[in-house]
Amino acid sequence: MNAPEMAISVRGLTKVFGDRKVVDDFDMEVPKGAIYGFLGPNGSGKTTTIRMMCGLLTPNGGQGQCLGYDILTESRRIKEHVGYMTQKFSLYEDLTIRENLDFIGRMYRMKDRRKKVDQALLDLGLADRAKQLAGTLSGGWKQRLALAACMLHSPQLLLLDEPTAGVDPKARRDFWDEIRRLSARGVTVLVSTHYMDEAVQCDALAYIAYGKKLISGPAAEIPKMIGLSTWRVDGPDINALEAELRTTPGVGQVARFGAVLHVSGTDAAALDRAVSAQKKRETHNWKRKEAGLEEAFIYLMAGASDNFTEFAGKA
Amino acid sequence: MFSLARFGAVLFKEFVQMRRDRVTFGMMIGIPIMQLLLFGFAINSDPKNLPTLVEMADTGPVTRAVLKGMETSDYFKFVGTVTSKQESDRALREGSASFVVVIPANFERDAARGLRPDILLSADASDPAAASGAVSAMTGIVQVAINETLTGPLQFAARAPPPFSVSIHRQYNPEGKTATNIVPGLLAIILSMTMVMITAVAIVRETEKGTMEALIATPVRPMEVMLGKIIPYVFVGYVQTFVFLVAARFLFDVPFTGSFLAFFVGFNLYIVVNLALGFLISTLSKSQMQAMQISFFTLLPTILLSGFMFPFAGMPGWAQAIGSAIPATHFLRLTRKVMLKAGSLPDITGDMSAIAFIMFVIVAVALMRYRQTLD
Numbered sequence: 001m002n003a004p005e006m007a008i009s010v011r012g013l014t015k016v017f018g019d020r021k022v023v024d025d026f027d028m029e030v031p032k033g034a035i036y037g038f039l040g041p042n043g044s045g046k047t048t049t050i051r052m053m054c055g056l057l058t059p060n061g062g063q064g065q066c067l068g069y070d071i072l073t074e075s076r077r078i079k080e081h082v083g084y085m086t087q088k089f090s091l092y093e094d095l096t097i098r099e100n101l102d103f104i105g106r107m108y109r110m111k112d113r114r115k116k117v118d119q120a121l122l123d124l125g126l127a128d129r130a131k132q133l134a135g136t137l138s139g140g141w142k143q144r145l146a147l148a149a150c151m152l153h154s155p156q157l158l159l160l161d162e163p164t165a166g167v168d169p170k171a172r173r174d175f176w177d178e179i180r181r182l183s184a185r186g187v188t189v190l191v192s193t194h195y196m197d198e199a200v201q202c203d204a205l206a207y208i209a210y211g212k213k214l215i216s217g218p219a220a221e222i223p224k225m226i227g228l229s230t231w232r233v234d235g236p237d238i239n240a241l242e243a244e245l246r247t248t249p250g251v252g253q254v255a256r257f258g259a260v261l262h263v264s265g266t267d268a269a270a271l272d273r274a275v276s277a278q279k280k281r282e283t284h285n286w287k288r289k290e291a292g293l294e295e296a297f298i299y300l301m302a303g304a305s306d307n308f309t310e311f312a313g314k315a
Numbered sequence: 316m317f318s319l320a321r322f323g324a325v326l327f328k329e330f331v332q333m334r335r336d337r338v339t340f341g342m343m344i345g346i347p348i349m350q351l352l353l354f355g356f357a358i359n360s361d362p363k364n365l366p367t368l369v370e371m372a373d374t375g376p377v378t379r380a381v382l383k384g385m386e387t388s389d390y391f392k393f394v395g396t397v398t399s400k401q402e403s404d405r406a407l408r409e410g411s412a413s414f415v416v417v418i419p420a421n422f423e424r425d426a427a428r429g430l431r432p433d434i435l436l437s438a439d440a441s442d443p444a445a446a447s448g449a450v451s452a453m454t455g456i457v458q459v460a461i462n463e464t465l466t467g468p469l470q471f472a473a474r475a476p477p478p479f480s481v482s483i484h485r486q487y488n489p490e491g492k493t494a495t496n497i498v499p500g501l502l503a504i505i506l507s508m509t510m511v512m513i514t515a516v517a518i519v520r521e522t523e524k525g526t527m528e529a530l531i532a533t534p535v536r537p538m539e540v541m542l543g544k545i546i547p548y549v550f551v552g553y554v555q556t557f558v559f560l561v562a563a564r565f566l567f568d569v570p571f572t573g574s575f576l577a578f579f580v581g582f583n584l585y586i587v588v589n590l591a592l593g594f595l596i597s598t599l600s601k602s603q604m605q606a607m608q609i610s611f612f613t614l615l616p617t618i619l620l621s622g623f624m625f626p627f628a629g630m631p632g633w634a635q636a637i638g639s640a641i642p643a644t645h646f647l648r649l650t651r652k653v654m655l656k657a658g659s660l661p662d663i664t665g666d667m668s669a670i671a672f673i674m675f676v677i678v679a680v681a682l683m684r685y686r687q688t689l690d
């Protein structure tokens with residue numbers, strides 16, 4: 001029996017499409033009430049993993065529980081208590097906003113359906129457009145409607161697949177406020193995202209690349225776990241400097257943020273040597289910096305491409 | 316557990332979507348009417364004044380009465396005489412004549428003596444629509460001629476059996492389909508065409524648009540989805556059939572001689588088998604386009620091998636074997652029996668068992684293939 005405070009606990013999840021292992025021996029533990037971020041480059045297997053967790057795909061290997069129910073045999077029970085927001089818009093474009101929400105409400109056999117739908121429409125600010133066809137909404141509004149739809153039945157676990165893609169900053173902020181409120185009430189949230197500003201809002205993160213989990217842990221600790229040291233540099237003619245640094249030994253990666261470069265490497269001593277050589281020229285301002293998530297993920301993605309060539313060679 | 320509420324929600328949603336999709340909806344009602352009008356008018360235009368040749372080896376009052384009757388019926392227009400079988404055959408083959416009437420030698424004498432000589436009406440039946448009206452008018456014409464001419468001393472000969480007979484020789488199309496014969500077949504084809512395609516497309520649309528993912532992420536059961544999606548189309552089938560039968564009756568005078576109950580039972584079975592086939596196709600296709608193509612693929616043998624287009628008995632063994640596996644073949648027979656041959660339930664049990672068997676196989680395969688996942 002699993003520790004009861006785990007909302008998701010899966011081990012060794014594997015999914016094969018054709019002869020490609022799309023998810024490979026994936027483990028994940030998400031405590032109840034946590035906000036758990038799920039990151040990884042395009043095509044790394046995030047959507048596939050989430051689908052296996054709520055019973056939409058049958059794993060080729062592995063096992064686990066969601067909300068205490070077995071993902072292999074009790075997906076029906078899981079579906080009752082999970083709100084899943086698909087990556088692709090999956091409400092009916094030829095139904096109105098209200099009809100869509102109402103339909104979802106009926107699927108969960110909600111008793112106070114009408115009240116909940118009205119409330120959701122008010123919260124969304126779509127009450128006066130309730131009769132509009134969902135297909136005629138703008139991309140961001142579709143996203144917000146889909147989110148409201150998957151929360152309608154007050155699920156204990158939310159599986160959100162890139163819920164804020166294409167959503168404006170204000171709405172994203174509102175969305176994260178709502179997520180934190182739900183989390184405080186004990187709702188568990190697993191959210192996949194490509195945004196760093198969203199990743200830092202999570203209690204914990206998992207990073208997946210080419211089907212394999214590379215790292216997971218509390219958001220703040222991930223850069224330390226990787227062991228990156230980072231320098232921040234700005235000054236004149238930053239383009240030339242960037243090009244030069246990219247070929248300098250000891251420099252693992254250079255990331256550009258506007259007029260600023262973040263220069264990192266895993267070998268701190270080698271990086272420091274390279275930086276001291278630069279500092280002597282006194283052309284730029286160098287400052288040591290704590291490695292952030294951004295650097296960490298850029299580092300992971302660079303590693304993943306090695307992972308990919310290996311992968312591609314096998315396929 | 317099966318939830319009526321969820322099933323009802325799927326059903327309602329499907330109706331709303333159907334109502335909003337005006338084009339498809341119009342097509343579902345429009346197709347049967349259009350087909351019926353096209354086929355029906357082609358058949359029932361009941362062409363008049365068809366070129367007719369006479370091969371006359373005798374002449375007299377009876378002959379004249381028959382020929383006059385034919386001419387006044389407006390179906391036949393005499394365009395000349397021929398003297399040999401080769402000549403008349405050539406004319407029929409070339410199409411310069413649609414009919415050849417052959418009055419045999421000693422016709423008048425034999426008729427008076429009660430030897431029942433034969434008038435031969437050779438018809439170019441390669442276009443059954445063209446020939447059928449005229450051919451069926453022939454019997455009446457002959458009867459009138461008999462009553463008119465065989466009076467007085469010849470009165471005795473007018474009693475049954477008639478003093479002479481008409482042999483009708485249909486060339487190029489032995490079954491000689493008639494309007495009424497084609498209409499029941501058309502119903503089988505139209506139902507098959509629309510039911511299979513619309514169901515298949517409606518289900519695949521959910522997969523293609525991605526709405527299936529959200530739908531099956533809810534606790535909805537496969538059965539609720541399946542029934543909820545199929546039943547609206549049963550109603551569409553009802554509407555189509557109703558429209559079709561009413562149009563057939565009032566526009567084309569197609570009779571309905573048999574038992575409505577028998578028809579109703581058989582017709583429901585046929586609708587369900589087609590919906591099941593549509594469902595099966597939806598499990599085989601990844602896109603609406605594919606679903607459409609596979610549906611069309613099944614439509615071809617339905618039209619060609621069911622006995623709709625060509626007489627079933629005239630097909631080679633292998634074609635009959637394939638034809639027997641097609642639901643339309645049996646429904647077509649069933650409908651002809653019920654509509655035209657005054658059939659009732661006992662007459663159609665064989666056809667219904669065949670449809671039921673096909674349905675059983677299709678449903679079994681469909682359920683085996685249906686997954687409540689995205690795999």
Ligand SMILES: Nc1ncnc2c1ncn2[C@@H]1O[C@H](COP(=O)(O)OP(=O)(O)OP(=O)(O)O)[C@@H](O)[C@H]1O
Nearest residue numbers: 017018022040041042043044045046047048049087
């Ligand atoms: N039904 C399927 N059949 C075959 N291959 C699939 C299927 N679904 C996904 N894949 C493949 O599995 C891999 C992982 O896909 P997945 O959608 O899980 O990635 P992702 O991490 O969600 O990517 P993104 O960030 O772009 O959403 C991809 O290479 C994809 O092509």
Ligand SMILES: [Mg+2]
Nearest residue numbers: 046047087161
């Ligand atoms: Mg994805």
